[in-house]
Amino acid sequence: MANIAARKHFAAGEDCFSRMNKSSTTPATVSIARIGAYEEDAVLDAMRRCLKPLGGIESFVRQGQNVLLKPNLIGAFPAERACTTHPSVVRAAALLCLQAGAKVSIGDSPGIGSMEGAMARCGVAGALRDLDIAHADFHQEAEFENSANVVGRKLMLAKAVADADVIITLPKLKTHSQMVFTGALKNQFGLVLGAKKAHYHYRLKSREWLAQLIIDINRTAKPALAIMDGIVAMEGMGPAGGEPRALGAILAGADLSAVDAIACKLINLDPATVPLLQAAAQSGFGATYLEHINLVGDAWEELVVCDFKKIPELLNILRLLPLPAFLIAHLRRIWAPRPRIIxxxxxxxxxxxxxxxxDPPxxxxxxxxxxxxxxxxxxxxxxxxxxxxxxxxxFKRSWLHRLLIT
Ligand code: SF4
Ligand code: SF4
Structure with a gap:
């Protein structure tokens, strides 16, 4: 078992954490490229255009480095469900890294089922078949320490994190039933191996603590770059039960909080209502305020989908009430919609x-x-x-939930 206290990713010798902390005062850059469909060459071209204002892939990846690509492989779902990062996006990122001279591996840890099964079902395995891409080690764990962490100073993450010089996260833009939104930051929860994710859910219980843990994971794993698949996003009851919604965008940036904040703007969602971005703001982890973010690339205003279906949020209303945080958390648990089987x-x-x-389930x-x-x-x-x-x-909503949220 490896014990990793600190890792450096940046060519300039600057680690990701210091870079992200600075971004609250220095504008973080998020680049957007417009693209209409998942055609392989078009996606590759759009990704190149998207990365160009950031200095190209060469700004993040050097010859001979071990690069871990971390797509969203939430489970064994076909690509058309829009739950997982699309195969053509994963392929384009892999091609760019290979062209930069990197040794590339790929991996994720679905909550249930195997990484290999998810890769096969969503088409990622097929899309990479002719490329020299290894499967990263998402079967063993390594222990990481970070004294700046809020929830977990010591974290057990996939050994793939220890093996990589550079992590490039490839999230899917989706709404999320529990966490409101899932994008660049949330994608690193997949660095926690399978069933252990459930353990964290149970131990932390509230989504505010879970959000802090996910910030801890990002602070520790230090992804160098996010390239987000927002070409066809998921709206409604994500991360797996929603509906595909064309958005037509690839987003990229080294500041993952900033990438998520801009993605929220594209779906007309207030970033301040997203628990992960609240946790990021509290920790000074990256840029969460739009005035601190420098947007480059294609014009984003025309990409905004005003009627993107969001998660009905009781908490937004509760926050207006002068109640202590613990009481808000308690009320949320009482009033939160309950799962029901059809x-x-x-x-x-x-x-x-x-x-x-x-336990028991x-x-x-x-x-x-x-x-x-x-x-x-x-x-x-x-x-x-x-x-x-x-x-x-x-989900069955309580009477109060129905009363307060139409
Ligand atoms: S039944 Fe409740 S605790 Fe179990 S997975 Fe569903 S929401 Fe979570
Ligand atoms: S609700 Fe039924 S179909 Fe869905 S996961 Fe549970 S057992 Fe399977």
Missing amino acids: SELCIKCMACHRGCPV AIDPKNPTGHFVNDDTCIRCYCCHEFCPEKAIT
């Missing part, structure tokens, strides 16, 4: 049961009483919704 759609695959972090689709969800033990993490391949899990 029996007609359920195929009894038990993926939700296996992925539930509660708070969801049991085979419960003979017909009470499939235990509302008393359910912590409203919505992992079951994320893992369901059939979109057979919906």
